Amino acid sequence: MSAFDKLMSFQRDTQALGQVAGRLGWDQETMMPRGASSQRGVEMAAIEAVLHARRMDPQVEEWLETAEAPDEAGAAHLREIRRSFDRAQKVPADLAKKLAQLTSEAQGKWASARADEDVAAFAPVLAEVVALKREEGAALANGGHLYDAMIEDYEHGTTSAQIGEIFDAMRPRLVNLRSAVLERPSPKGLQGEFDEPKQMKLARKVAKAFGYDMNHGRVDKAVHPFSSGSGQDVRITTRTSADDPFNCIYSTIHEVGHACYEQNVDKAYLLTPLGSGVSMGVHESQSRIYENQLGRGRAFAGWLFGQMSEVFGDFGIANADEFYAAVNKVHNGYIRTEADEIQYNLHVMLRFDLERALMSGDLQVSDLETAWNDRFEADFGYAVDKPSNGCLQDVHWSVGLFGYFPTYSLGNVYAGCLNQALRTAVPDLDQRLSKGDTSVATGWLQENLQQHGGLRSPRDTIEHAAGMAPTHEPLLDYLEAKFGEIYGL
Template sequence: MTAYDDLMAFTRDTQALGQVAGRLGWDQETMMPRGAAPQRAEEMAAMESILHARRIDPRVGEWLEAIDPKTLDEVGQANLRHIRRSFDRTSKIPAALATRLAKLTSASQGIWAEAREADDVSAFAPTLAEVIMLKREEGQALAAGGDVYDAMLDDYEPGTSGADLEAMFGAMRPVLSELRAAVREAKGPEAISGDFDEGAQMKLTRQLAKAFGYDMTRGRVDKAVHPFSSGSGMDVRITTRTNPADPFNCLYSTIHEVGHAAYEQNISSDYLLTPLGNGVSMGVHESQSRIYENQIGRSRAFTGWLFGQMKDAFGDFGVKNEDDFYGVVNRVGDGYIRTEADELQYNLHVLLRFDLERALMSGDLQVSELETAWNDRFEADFGYAVDKASNGVLQDVHWSVGLFGYFPTYSLGNVYAGCLNEAMRKALPNLDAELAKGDTSSATNWLGANVQTHGGLYEPRAVIEQASGQAPSEAPLLGYLKEKFSGIYNL
């Protein structure tokens, strides 16, 4: 056994334990009885303590020192890059802090959920302040004198910075705001209305999951408050949610999460339980969920097929034809919830959170000021006031579990998806004819071969550049949105 072999054997066990910890989180969101929350917090803290100890085990450092990267192939060098990055980062975080954070964020999730249900920011504010305090402490340890927020971003999108994103988002915001204003002045499609059986929604949503290539022998679809994807390799699970008044919430949440899950399922099996066996970054991950949901799932061709499936599932639901249905699916309307936002306005929600969380981490914004800051920014960007906290600052789970630096990857994923869609359309000139039959295989196979199979082999930007033939830029996304919504709203 060489030092590399020893390191990889140790790493596989750590990866396996990480999957077990992830399953605890999945269970907490789907099936765990509410009364089990205090014990689950202890269980997750114990798992985090074990994982942290393995990630900073002195033997990892010794193995890394003993390995000559020049003796390794491309895969070995990529594994080494990920392990070294993780080891260096984790070694900077005191074990006691990691355990405190795991315990606090597990408990915090339940406190947030209850505060959200009660629309009571004050019930969550002290816990959020404690989470921010510990995350700032963690960020300072990771940054080692550098920018704390950049250190947090590196967990989700290695190679990017707050300044990079500020420039990109700064270019996007005025274009999106101008297009949004023009759409709001135009006459567009009416919102769907009716009572859509939730059982029928779940039946159709599982059909859609399979249509987009989700392998149900290695996954399952459950319901949760906040849709998510969990796991990798041979066990990748997704959740969705239903609303009898809004079937699109369920259907498109599912397609979105299938994009995440398909990425994990389609990574080369050679990388199972290694650092390459996961999506390379949250931005690249989000590019898959968004291109599945929007450029494919909300396309004129695919919605034509989906219209027929909706009629089969719900009968006459008040939409006359495929053209009207395409407009309804892509309707731009007022709303507060990011996960329910239309394609045009979605990024404005993310940009709001990006600016606020940077201010929270820098200390320029205090938790006591957060609700007012949120409401003021929302009204400035969307033109109407937040009506209650569950539609505002309490709507997302992310901050309660310490995911600072995560939100901007949602918009970065949209940017990546714009680049990929442009390249995919050039490579697949007959794609619309296939999508019109409900056949997504050409698109999902193209993404599988050009993005998903690589897992963590390449750095995030390199994955997008290789697949799309260009450096990531917001231009393809903005061009796509202008063309699409100008057509729907006759601008």
């Protein structure tokens, strides 16, 4: 075997162990007994220790020094293995193990604190997570910008300054559009209660309509919807609410976007560094274009109206036009994952600024609830009513995902570019979507983006698919046109 072949064989085992760790995380969120969190933390730490040792094994560096790439994909493999190896070298093994154990335990404490509306019960363990993440960030930054080093884990090649510049450009148009829309009469909402088993049945049907392969996946319930896995085992979760079936349906479509990206990566890349989505921002572009530009578009919403009418009967909406307006209703609310397209990015910007302050030391965990509530009221015009609608609503900080939040809005920006290119390439797209046929849209995304996995950098991945460098303009143009029509602006 050549050095390249030996390296790839070693890497496939490392990737496989990473998938096992991911499966333990999925189980923790869906099926694990509540009292098992402490033991699960030890189990996760043990696997993380093994993974960390493999990622920084001296033999990897020896292979990297002598390996010759056979083709473009081989060169990309070497690039990504080198990037991972260099980063692993900077983080002490005992710190990686501590973080794995602590964040597993913190996740359980967050869930309990959220259920009990008790910030004080979660604050001490969050302070420990923040301290360890700052220690990790300092090691990774090696004298550079600590928060940029964290972003590198999720959107490599992007800095907090670049993100801040994009957000600063987006904010005025979003705020103006939000103000204009909220001055207009609000569309009708759904009426009645919606059987939750029926919601789950419909959610699975919609998942299949978007191309989710149930032979290699499953749909379960969790507090916070997520997608897990890659290749031949990609699982999603959703959640239900008796008075809001849109929560279930659109959370499912969103996670299906993530899952289909993973399922559609070229099978030749299975269990390799290229075998998953290239970044969290690009990943989010898939979930958001599935959920919003496709799923919340007038054409698909018309088909969904018929499906929901068959399942639930009369729910107070007279026709497809009213349903389309209800699907895209702009409304006051606290929860990021339930926010409309206009206000969603404002939620992300709030978190981006707060976690930057936490990582820099300008904000202490003891002051987080107050800082969150003050910023929320300033941005949205009303007060947070309870912690589960405020600083306890997201799981991300409990599991140490600092630097992750801004990728949600980057994903929206990328999705705007992709949607513009898709509609140029497929002029009869809405005619197909009106029949519940998403195949031409999802096929275009698979061919132009998803199948390539991590072959290119995040920005190059979007530019290759959309035919343009990423910019926020298509997203904002789309939002202003769509909501301008719905609200008669």
